[in-house]
Amino acid sequence: MAVTIKVNEETFTPRQQAVLTAALDLLVENGDGLTMTAVARRASCSKETLYKWFGDRDGLLTATVQWQAAKVRMPQVDRTGLNAKTLRASIEQFARDLLTVITGEVSITLNRTAVTHAAQEKDRLGNIVLENGPLAIRRRLKPILEAGRDARLLRFTSSEDAYRTFFGLVVRDVQIRLLLGDKALTQANVEANIEADVKSATDQFFVLYGTKAHNA
Amino acid sequence: MAVTIKVNEETFTPRQQAVLTAALDLLVENGDGLTMTAVARRASCSKETLYKWFGDRDGLLTATVQWQAAKVRMPQVDRTGLNAKTLRASIEQFARDLLTVITGEVSITLNRTAVTHAAQEKDRLGNIVLENGPLAIRRRLKPILEAGRDARLLRFTSSEDAYRTFFGLVVRDVQIRLLLGDKALTQANVEANIEADVKSATDQFFVLYGTKAHNA
DNA sequence: TCGTAGGCGTACCGTACGGTACGGTTCGAC
DNA sequence: GTCGAACCGTACCGTACGGTACGCCTACGA
8 A cells, every 4th residue: 555655845935834834833722723714814825825835725734744744853873883782772762752752742733633634534644644753763763673683682573563562661641641631741741751751661671672681 | 630520420311322322423434523413313303402401512522422431341350369360361351451442443433532622722522531541441450450569469669650551561552543544453453463462461561560479 | 182391303593614706916027 | 117927915605514493293291
């Protein structure tokens, strides 16, 4: 099925990006109450322009989500000179990036929008978010994990399973609770605990998948 | 802040339950395209009756979600005669229940609805879903975990952390992918793997939190 | 038998919003 | 200077939907 996501192939003009920014801002503020009129007013452009550029409301929404989601760029971790210490540092970095992203206001908004979209038999936004979120991390993490295995620092049969376990250990119930608007999880609250959670998740991951050599 | 959720205190009449069933069906089918007219037609009742019974659209939605969510009943596990074998069986049962629930069509629908709702500054549905989903499991699992610790079968400092790790190991990225409409995760696909996932998650949980005595 | 309550079906109202049309303005090309 | 393209602002249209009103039917108690 090969979901192909066009990203920035045809870059948006600065003016268009300003419009997308306005759309995202409204999305973050008012949730799904995004109306074409509101975007036009916020971006000081005419509705006609919106329709010319993005086709229809869905097109604008898709462009916004795609444009924002593509901005999430996980720092590349190099796999040269891999040893127990650098491996752990890399894993920790991935955990940190993952937690930082999913707890961000923008990510929450995009995920909510995509979930709402998916509730109407449309999976387009969902795919975009998946592709630029979890799957992006997976693409980058897997090679690291496999390098770790090759260096006899990790042990697993399926790197897919190892990745998903990592995801679970890091994310736990944080994302779903944030998406559901759990008041007990304030932004500050979560962010303050990120470092501890990162450390804890990494530790647990190494307990499950590390070899004896991993804490050399 | 003590979020109190009234559940079935004032039970719905059979007729009302029929209406709620109709509403849920529409929710599952059409996603968020739930209109009062559609519910009225489906339930063969008048819109006026809907408004008399539920106040407004939000009230109907809330009643539907609340009523359905409360139906999710995790089988009670007794903590008498706790030993390594029964503890493992209990944990496995929780994992199975959790996975079964979150992969169900109804649960996906309710969660999507609640997320959509949360995108509009309303956390009411989110709280209901949280309360009857993850938190319900937590309430029932924690005593088991603590009993396991008392019996020196488990070791942890915070039962809250232990619970959340359990949640992560079991759910991993399944729920968010389902909510986002990931086509790669079909219902059948997931359900076929539940048993393997349950076993795997339980094993990992015991590796992390079990004492030497746990596999007696 | 009559009155009343509950409820069905339908018509109706108001509004919000997606989408279109159009006049007016800016600006660059020639 | 003139033309045209791009675009702003606003007015406008059609429709979908939340919410209300009302006429009619049925059941039931006096």
